[in-house]
Amino acid sequence: MDFSQVTYQLLEGFGTTVLLFVLTLVLALPLGLLVAFGSMSKFKPLRWLTRTVVWIIRGTPLMLQVIVVFYVPGLLFGVNLGTRMTAVLVAFVINYACYFSEIYRGGIESISKGQYEAGQVLGMTKSQIFFKIVLFQVIKRITAPISNEVITLVKDTSLARVIAVGELILASQDIVATYGIIYPLFYSGVFYLLFCGLLTIMFNFIEKKLAYYH
Amino acid sequence: MPVLEVKNIKKSFGKLEVLKGIGFELQKGEVLAIIGSSGSGKSTLLRVLNFLEKADGGSIAVNGETLYDANIINKNKDGDLRKKRLHFGLVFQSFHLFPQYNTLQNVSLALNLLSKEKVREMLRQDKRPFMTRLFALPKTYKLYRDMLKKEMTANREKAIKIIERVGLSDKIDCYPFQLSGGQQQRVAIARALALEPDILCFDEPTSALDPELTGEVLKVIKDLKNYNSTMIVVTHEMEFAKDVADRVIFMCDGKIEETGTPEEVFGNPKSERTKQFITRF
Numbered sequence: 001m002d003f004s005q006v007t008y009q010l011l012e013g014f015g016t017t018v019l020l021f022v023l024t025l026v027l028a029l030p031l032g033l034l035v036a037f038g039s040m041s042k043f044k045p046l047r048w049l050t051r052t053v054v055w056i057i058r059g060t061p062l063m064l065q066v067i068v069v070f071y072v073p074g075l076l077f078g079v080n081l082g083t084r085m086t087a088v089l090v091a092f093v094i095n096y097a098c099y100f101s102e103i104y105r106g107g108i109e110s111i112s113k114g115q116y117e118a119g120q121v122l123g124m125t126k127s128q129i130f131f132k133i134v135l136f137q138v139i140k141r142i143t144a145p146i147s148n149e150v151i152t153l154v155k156d157t158s159l160a161r162v163i164a165v166g167e168l169i170l171a172s173q174d175i176v177a178t179y180g181i182i183y184p185l186f187y188s189g190v191f192y193l194l195f196c197g198l199l200t201i202m203f204n205f206i207e208k209k210l211a212y213y214h
Numbered sequence: 215m216p217v218l219e220v221k222n223i224k225k226s227f228g229k230l231e232v233l234k235g236i237g238f239e240l241q242k243g244e245v246l247a248i249i250g251s252s253g254s255g256k257s258t259l260l261r262v263l264n265f266l267e268k269a270d271g272g273s274i275a276v277n278g279e280t281l282y283d284a285n286i287i288n289k290n291k292d293g294d295l296r297k298k299r300l301h302f303g304l305v306f307q308s309f310h311l312f313p314q315y316n317t318l319q320n321v322s323l324a325l326n327l328l329s330k331e332k333v334r335e336m337l338r339q340d341k342r343p344f345m346t347r348l349f350a351l352p353k354t355y356k357l358y359r360d361m362l363k364k365e366m367t368a369n370r371e372k373a374i375k376i377i378e379r380v381g382l383s384d385k386i387d388c389y390p391f392q393l394s395g396g397q398q399q400r401v402a403i404a405r406a407l408a409l410e411p412d413i414l415c416f417d418e419p420t421s422a423l424d425p426e427l428t429g430e431v432l433k434v435i436k437d438l439k440n441y442n443s444t445m446i447v448v449t450h451e452m453e454f455a456k457d458v459a460d461r462v463i464f465m466c467d468g469k470i471e472e473t474g475t476p477e478e479v480f481g482n483p484k485s486e487r488t489k490q491f492i493t494r495f
Contacts, residue, residue, distance in 0.1 A: 112310075114306060118306065121266065121299055121406075122409060125293075214391050
């Protein structure tokens, strides 16, 4: 197996990795905001329910969650979740939404009461205050912790391998096992490195854009 | 008819009774200074007037319209409450400007949001059949945008004029962090003025400022008097109260201890506690 064939096979796996990464972010970022509202709700049962869920999700390994989401619905209820990819995606979205929700919550609670009151005395609605005043300040404050999570997500996608989703690690392991060449393992590492490097540059750019005020 | 009628306002936080029945009237263009030591309930009174706190008892009426009456159980919907708040403006001790917006945006934000709602409300009045409206959608959208644009331009001009009035024309593009405390407070005043409240309230507007910066803020407030603005100023600046106020209220332990013209309260106080308070300054 020559270099170009290896590259091609790894790229295929990388495609799955990127797809999982993008879909998880697109779904988990807004879902996390909903979870954050739940965990800050004035309605106590909802608040405790949300916080318990967040505790469970953050307190157990993502690998376990992937396995549970993949096997349990079928074994207990005879429901098929569709493809393996869907199962991984569901587990990832729930897991990351919970982590994001805590970052959002910290950000939202760090905005001073004065900002809300200033909006109120100017006759703004609750949603206007949130979207026109608070949210932007929250985004600025949470960029750094969010970028941390996002970069962790790049590497967490490899956990999809436990239920045999054909992502980057599985692709390189296949080559190693079949052809007995070792370098694809390091080669796959380069993919992760470049991807994370790109994201780092992107987040630096965003932080710089948001640095016009402090 | 007085602009503002406040009757028997009571407010407690838990067991602590902060306001024990405050009542006063304010005529159009009148400037009222409220003085008193910290913890006397001055700030809470302003917060109650601006509906940031709900009074436990008493009533508030503006231009003869009762905005709040503790005896009438009225479910204040968010929308109603907002309309009521617009009768009042409040300038905070620590400014609370929006850091991500520049001077012009800080002043015009609330105006623009109100315009947006106004235009949307107008479109909602469209009672033609659904299909007609559906086909007219591109036209309606254009109408919406044109109307909004017109309103925004008017808001912008209005904001620029008000910023000029507080003497910050050269800082119109600056963000709050680029301004001194005194300048920030002047932006905050402009922001409150933009909505043309019936009564403008100041909660110790100079207490967070360095002494050399208080002058410029006080000058702006004094200048507003020439525009016939009705104002309530909670302040520790006795000279300013003497100079600008038409009437002074001295508050003590959640009650009005003494009220009168500045000459009466400062020159010839009747109450022993007022005397004590004033001689300390």
